[in-house]
Amino acid sequence: MLSRICFVLAALALLPFAPALAQPTATAPRTTIADGPLSDRRVSYTITATLDPEARTVQGSERVTWRNPDRAPVGELQFHLYLNAFKNERSTFMRESGGKHRGFSARGTDVWGGIDVTRMAIAPPQPGDTAPPGAYSAEETDLTDRIRFIQPDDGNPDDQTVIAVTLPRPVAPGETIALDIDFTALMPKVVARTGWAETEQGHRFFMVAQWFPKLGVYEEPGVRYVPADAPHGQWNTHQFHANTEFYADFGTYRVTMTVPEAYVVGASGVRVNETTEAGARTLTYQADDVHDFAWTASPDFLEYTDTWRHVNLRLLLQPHHKAQAERHFKAVKAALDRYDAWVGEYPYTTLTLVDGIGGSNGMEYPTLITCGTTYKMPGWMRLPELVTVHEFGHQYFYGMIASNEFEEAWLDEGINSYFEARIMDDAYGPGAVVKLPYIQVSDEGMQRLMYTKNAPDRGAVFTRAWEYEDAEDYSKATYAKPATLLLTLENYLGRETTDQVFQTYYDRWRFRHPTTRDFIAVAEEVSGMDLGWFFDQYVYGVAVVDYEVASLRSSKAEPPEGTEGDWYESRVEVHRKQDGVFPQTLLVRFEDGSEERLAWDGVDAWKRFTFHKAARAAEAYLDPDNAVRLDVNRLDNRKIAGTDNTLARKEQLDLTSLLQQVFYLIAGLF
Amino acid sequence: MFINSFRAGFSAVQKRPGLVVLIYAVHLCLAFLLALPIYMALSNVVGPSGFGSELAQQFDVVLWADILDKAGLVLSALRTQLFWMIPLYLVWKAGWSVGLIHALRDGGGRSFWAGVGRYAARAVGLGLLYGLLVLVWLGGVALLSVGLAVVWNGEVGAFRVFFVLAPTLVVLGLAFIDLLHDYGRIALVVEERKVTRAFLAGVTWPFRHAQAFPLYGVWFLLAAVALALPIVLDFEMNGIWGLFLLQQLFLLLRAAATVGWFGSEVAFFEAVRRREAPLIATEESAPAGNATMGEVPDAGPA
Numbered sequence: 001m002l003s004r005i006c007f008v009l010a011a012l013a014l015l016p017f018a019p020a021l022a023q024p025t026a027t028a029p030r031t032t033i034a035d036g037p038l039s040d041r042r043v044s045y046t047i048t049a050t051l052d053p054e055a056r057t058v059q060g061s062e063r064v065t066w067r068n069p070d071r072a073p074v075g076e077l078q079f080h081l082y083l084n085a086f087k088n089e090r091s092t093f094m095r096e097s098g099g100k101h102r103g104f105s106a107r108g109t110d111v112w113g114g115i116d117v118t119r120m121a122i123a124p125p126q127p128g129d130t131a132p133p134g135a136y137s138a139e140e141t142d143l144t145d146r147i148r149f150i151q152p153d154d155g156n157p158d159d160q161t162v163i164a165v166t167l168p169r170p171v172a173p174g175e176t177i178a179l180d181i182d183f184t185a186l187m188p189k190v191v192a193r194t195g196w197a198e199t200e201q202g203h204r205f206f207m208v209a210q211w212f213p214k215l216g217v218y219e220e221p222g223v224r225y226v227p228a229d230a231p232h233g234q235w236n237t238h239q240f241h242a243n244t245e246f247y248a249d250f251g252t253y254r255v256t257m258t259v260p261e262a263y264v265v266g267a268s269g270v271r272v273n274e275t276t277e278a279g280a281r282t283l284t285y286q287a288d289d290v291h292d293f294a295w296t297a298s299p300d301f302l303e304y305t306d307t308w309r310h311v312n313l314r315l316l317l318q319p320h321h322k323a324q325a326e327r328h329f330k331a332v333k334a335a336l337d338r339y340d341a342w343v344g345e346y347p348y349t350t351l352t353l354v355d356g357i358g359g360s361n362g363m364e365y366p367t368l369i370t371c372g373t374t375y376k377m378p379g380w381m382r383l384p385e386l387v388t389v390h391e392f393g394h395q396y397f398y399g400m401i402a403s404n405e406f407e408e409a410w411l412d413e414g415i416n417s418y419f420e421a422r423i424m425d426d427a428y429g430p431g432a433v434v435k436l437p438y439i440q441v442s443d444e445g446m447q448r449l450m451y452t453k454n455a456p457d458r459g460a461v462f463t464r465a466w467e468y469e470d471a472e473d474y475s476k477a478t479y480a481k482p483a484t485l486l487l488t489l490e491n492y493l494g495r496e497t498t499d500q501v502f503q504t505y506y507d508r509w510r511f512r513h514p515t516t517r518d519f520i521a522v523a524e525e526v527s528g529m530d531l532g533w534f535f536d537q538y539v540y541g542v543a544v545v546d547y548e549v550a551s552l553r554s555s556k557a558e559p560p561e562g563t564e565g566d567w568y569e570s571r572v573e574v575h576r577k578q579d580g581v582f583p584q585t586l587l588v589r590f591e592d593g594s595e596e597r598l599a600w601d602g603v604d605a606w607k608r609f610t611f612h613k614a615a616r617a618a619e620a621y622l623d624p625d626n627a628v629r630l631d632v633n634r635l636d637n638r639k640i641a642g643t644d645n646t647l648a649r650k651e652q653l654d655l656t657s658l659l660q661q662v663f664y665l666i667a668g669l670f
Numbered sequence: 671m672f673i674n675s676f677r678a679g680f681s682a683v684q685k686r687p688g689l690v691v692l693i694y695a696v697h698l699c700l701a702f703l704l705a706l707p708i709y710m711a712l713s714n715v716v717g718p719s720g721f722g723s724e725l726a727q728q729f730d731v732v733l734w735a736d737i738l739d740k741a742g743l744v745l746s747a748l749r750t751q752l753f754w755m756i757p758l759y760l761v762w763k764a765g766w767s768v769g770l771i772h773a774l775r776d777g778g779g780r781s782f783w784a785g786v787g788r789y790a791a792r793a794v795g796l797g798l799l800y801g802l803l804v805l806v807w808l809g810g811v812a813l814l815s816v817g818l819a820v821v822w823n824g825e826v827g828a829f830r831v832f833f834v835l836a837p838t839l840v841v842l843g844l845a846f847i848d849l850l851h852d853y854g855r856i857a858l859v860v861e862e863r864k865v866t867r868a869f870l871a872g873v874t875w876p877f878r879h880a881q882a883f884p885l886y887g888v889w890f891l892l893a894a895v896a897l898a899l900p901i902v903l904d905f906e907m908n909g910i911w912g913l914f915l916l917q918q919l920f921l922l923l924r925a926a927a928t929v930g931w932f933g934s935e936v937a938f939f940e941a942v943r944r945r946e947a948p949l950i951a952t953e954e955s956a957p958a959g960n961a962t963m964g965e966v967p968d969a970g971p972a
Contacts, residue, residue: 200824320826375825376833438729445731453735619720635719635736644722648712650910652705657900657917659701664897664924666756667763668890669844670797670804670851 029270031288032347033310038289039250039511042067043215050258051297053204056110056196058185062212063123065178066171070220072232073170077179078150079163080248082210085240086188086195087114090158092151093192096466097242103359104191113188113195117213120144120165123178140168143179153239153466161240162216185211190356193363193370197356199300200320207360207370208257209294210246217249217404217513224404224515238406241466243474245398245405245412248291250511256284259297266316266352267295268368289347289511290366291402296354304329308336310349317355320375324384328353328371331385334427335392339419342499343396344506351395353388362387364394380435382428386443389427390420400510408516409465409474410539414482415502415519418490421447421483444487444629450480452632457578461485461539462516484629485538488582491627492534493527501526537580538630545580547602547622548636549573554616563614570617572609576602580630587624590615591641597624616641671945672881675938676888682933683926685778689770692782694925696766698918700759704751711744712737726910764797765790767852770932771859775940778933785859792858795865800851800872807843811836849876849886852932856939879942882935889931896924 032038049060068074085093089106099106106112122141143165150164151157171177187206188195194209216237222228224236238244256273259265261281269287276282287293301316304325315328332353336346352368355361361372369391373384397419398405398412405412424432424443431440459473461482468474490498505514505522520535537543550573557569572588584602589595592615600607611617622637631637683690715737716722725733738745765786772785815836819828854872857863863871876882900917 200826320824375829439731440729441731448732449735452732453739621720633736633739635716635721635733635740638720639718640720643713643717644720645709645713645717646726646910647716647722648709650726651712652709653910653914655705655708656698656701657914657921659704660697660921660924661897661900663697663701663759664893664921664928666759667928668893668897669841669848670760670763670801 028272028286030349031270031286033345033349034289034347038347040069041251041289042069042249043251045212045251045253045255045293047212047253047255047293048257049208049212049255051206051208051260051263053196053206053260053263053297056113056187056204056206058187058208058211060183060185060212062181062183063178064181064213064215065176066215066218067176068171068173069218070233071173073172074218074233075167075170076235077165077167077177078216078235078237079165079213080210080216080237080240080246081115081117081161081163081213082240082246083113083115083185083188083194084160086112086191087160088112088158090156091161092154092156092159092239093161093242095156097471101191101242101359104189108189111189111191113186113191114160115183115185115211115213117144117147117163117181117183119180119182120147120213121180122168123180136168143167150237151239152237153241156239159239162237163213164235164237181213183213187211190359193356193360195360197358197360199298199357200318201300203299205296205298205300205357205360207294207296207354207356209363209365210240211294214248214292217247219513224513236404236406238466241406243409243468243471244465245409246292247402247404247406247513250289250291250402253287253290253293254284255287255293255295256282257295257297258282260299262299263297264299264301264303264316265295265297266301266314266354266368268293268352268366270350287366290399292365294365294368296356296360296368296370301355306333308333308351311336311346312350313353314350315353315355318357321355321373324373324377327373327379327384328355328388331382331388331427332392334385335389335423338423338426339393339396342419342422343502344510346395347400348395351392362391364391364399366399367395369394380431382424382433382435385428386420386424386433389423390416393419393423396506401506402511402513403515404513405465407464408462409478410461410482411514411516411519413478414461415486417447417479417483418486421487444483447480447483447487448629451476451484452630454480456481456544456632457542460542481538485534487629488627489523489531489534491625491629492583493523493529497527533581543580544578544632545582545628545630546577546632546636547582547584547628548575548577548633549620549622549639550575550606552617552620552639552641554641557612559614560612565614567612567614568616570611570613572611572617572620573606574600574609574620574622575606576604578632582628582630584622584628585624587619587621588617589619589621591618671938671941672885675881675885675934675941678937679889679930679932679934682774682778682937683930686773686929689773689782689929690922690926693766693770693928694922696762697921697925700755704748704755707744707748707751711741715740760797761794764793767855767932768793768859770929771856771936774929774933774936775860789859792865792868793855796854796858796868796872797851799865799869800847800854803847803850804844807847808840811839811843814839845886845890849882852886852935853882853939856936860936860939860943875939879938882938885934885938889927889934893924893927893931896920896927 044065045062047060047062049058051058085091089099094106120143122136146165147163149160150162151159190197194207196204196206199205216235218233219226219236220233221230226233253269258280261276261279263281265283267285268290269285271283272286273284300319302319302322304315304317306313306329313329313332315325317325340346348367350367354368354370356370356372361370363370371384371388371391377384393416394412397416403411421443430442432443433446434441454476459468459477461477463477465474501523504526505519508522509518516539520531524531552572554568554570557567559565559567574586581602584600586598586600586609587595588611590613598609619640623631721733768789769782769786772789773780773782815831818831822831850872853875854868857871858868899920
């Protein structure tokens with residue numbers, strides 16, 4: 001016993017020195033909880049960057065490696081230069097947006113940005129390279145003059161958001177090529193969630209996103225829509241459009257950024273090193289199994305930390321929003337809990353929440369999201385929570401399940417909006433978005449309205465993002481309509497089956513590039529149903545669901561033989577008013593309190609149901625469980641035999657009192 | 671003098687409850703008529719649906735959006751109706767203000783309608799002059815707010831300017847102008863002034879008699895409380911009619927506050943006049959002192 005006590009005392013005595021003793025054996029923090037790579041890590045980026053706040057530039061050098069996944073050699077590389085969308089008003093982005101985007105206005109001299117690739121060269125051979133030594137002559141290694149701008153989407157010669165480089169020698173199947181690229185990124189005034197803005201304190205805030213030359217995705221045969229028997233794959237490198245986001249391959253990122261000492265930095269991944277010297281702070285971040293890297297820097301951030309299981313949460317907040325720190329943590333934990341239970345595990349060890357400025361907010365990057373709120377945001381309006389839940393959801397949909405945001409934006413925005421609605425309504429109740437004494441708006445209700453009351457017959461969900469007629473159609477068909485159709489599908493399949501669909505989709509497609517077709521295949525496989533009729537109408541097509549109870553009548557009828565008393569024939573006529581078809585449930589209530597619940601396939605334009613009973617029908621109600629959220633007019637789904645003026649009377653009396661108050665108010669002030 | 675004037679407001683309510691009922695009833699009728707289309711629209715659109723009782727109990731944004739789709743025309747007509755009703759209401763307010771002042775002056779024995787008939791036209795003219803002051807004030811606040819927002823251009827600054835400073839300035843400014851307007855009307859009625867002279871009297875008189883400000887302030891607060899109570903208190907447990915009746919009770923109190931408010935201001939004005947011009951006050955107060963309610967012939971100009 002004495003020896004044990006001595007041991008404990010000795011251990012306690014050593015405790016103050018424990019960190020110092022532990023330091024030499026400390027290992028770098030893990031980026032994920034997995035034992036090995038989670039993705040095929042086809043690319044890797046090692047970037048060194050220096051931020052000059054005054055000049056609003058990021059001087060960078062990157063070594064990018066790419067492994068040819070094809071069975072054929074590839075003689076060209078393609079890169080996104082996203083920042084060039086903000087170079088002038090002639091870019092495709094600016095032409096499509098009319099120079100206005102989420103608060104950005106193309107006015108002033110300091111609003112424009114861009115990226116200039118000053119050097120591109122094949123990197124010197126590294127140990128372990130698959131390329132044969134001496135494969136390139138000295139002349140061949142410098143590729144700068146081989147860079148050319150391409151415009152695969154619209155042919156706009158002024159758009160410089162994509163470059164192609166013809167290699168002196170094709171990259172053989174399975175071979176890895178490494179390039180050294182020097183670049184200067186000029187950060188624009190915040191636009192499309194990147195750029196600089198002035199803080200309340202008069203300093204410069206930077207959201208450094210889409211900021212480096214970034215490889216497109218080479219889709220080999222069998223990937224997405226490239227036929228498996230195609231002779232070779234192809235680059236999928238779209239221009240930056242006003243309504244598009246991103247698409248990239250998984251890999252590793254090691255980014256070292258130097259900023260003025262006073263700046264607080266947040267970034268994708270985990271911080272593995274930090275030094276301060278001569279007024280400058282240099283930080284190194286490592287991110288694995290991700291397809292992008294973004295960072296932010298501001299001297300004014302307040303930093304808050306918290307944890308959720310294995311995840312270190314870090315919140316960088318504008319000082320005047322400090323009262324809302326807990327709202328952000330509560331929201332993101334609600335999302336983490338539910339994604340973990342409903343979809344799958346969040347494998348990364350960090351998550352940074354950034355409270356940006358203006359148009360930098362509401363965006364997702366791997367392990368870093370921008371949330372956003374406003375000063376004195378009232379508690380009854382849960383916009384910070386909504387944005388936080390939404391952006392966190394992108395860690396799954398597009399973050400890990402990396403669909404092509406250019407071509408099938410609904411697979412990330414739409415599915416994510418569906419989960420946002422579920423999580424918000426589950427975590428915050430019926431007034432999840434707005435909670436006032438007399439007005440409560442749920443997230444599901446908000447999504448439904450944004451679809452049903454906004455030209456529901458325009459813009460198919462399955463549409464390339466830049467091909468919608470306008471931003472409204474894109475927004476509706478990419479966010480609200482998919483959320484609403486998935487809520488409808490959930491009610492059709494049942495919550496449990498729906499969760500299984502998404503869990504299977506996650507297990508099968510995480511760290512890969514699924515398509516709409518792949519999602520449907522999973523849904524059909526898990527549910528055991530042919531769901532083509534559903535997706536054809538509401539994802540590939542623009543069918544609109546609108547059913548109504550057209551009439552409800554009862555008349556006296558002969559009683560059945562052997563019975564006495566009054567009998568009635570009640571007729572209920574239901575109509576399908578638009579082209580969308582969805583199976584319906586009809587509930588009919590009778591005056592004696594009895595009910596009948598019937599199924600209707602909803603295919604015919606109309607159908608009449610006749611009931612012979614000892615009581616008149618009092619009410620006919622289509623979709624009484626409110627399951628078909630796609631129905632664009634729920635009010636006409638129900639009809640009663642008489643008239644219920646309860647609401648009319650209440651609103652009239654309420655308005656009477658309100659108008660009196662208004663008049664007295666006017667009288668009191670004029 | 672302040673206390674006596676304040677008490678005089680309550681006395682006015684006690685002496686002339688009919689005026690309280692009149693003010694209340696006109697407001698009620700006007701609001702009830704304006705709200706009638708809402709009943710018709712909702713009766714047509716929601717009545718046959720069976721959703722009426724549910725919606726009366728619980729807000730449903732989806733169903734309300736469907737209702738607005740169908741009843742949108744009626745609701746936009748209501749907005750138009752309000753748009754032209756407000757100027758008409760202000761004309762009516764000019765009329766009943768001078769009617770009240772006339773009825774409450776000299777101890778409160780004169781006819782309300784005689785006051786309306788005799789002074790309403792001039793009161794409207796006076797209201798237009800004060801309306802100009804209101805416009806000038808609103809314009810000034812708008813310019814000041816925009817100017818401050820340019821200088822103080824952050825999120826916090828914008829919040830403080832547009833959500834705190836500007837609304838406060840607007841309310842305080844309008845209340846201040848209303849105070850001046852009240853004494854302008856009183857001068858118009860009690861001193862039989864012409865419009866421009868009444869305007870000038872209103873603008874200057876309160877500054878010479880500072881107690882006018884706290885007197886106005888007290889009644890402003892009382893009136894504001896009576897106005898806010900129907901909103902703040904939740905009477906849903908009493909059902910639709912129960913809630914309405916309780917709201918009306920507070921609105922009746924608000925009407926009483928209006929009568930009391932004018933009663934206090936008229937009493938204050940008259941007390942000052944008596945003190946400053948004893949001769950005139952004696953001449954004018956004599957018949958009123960002997961008068962009984964409703965019997966006093968309208969006095970001519972002093």
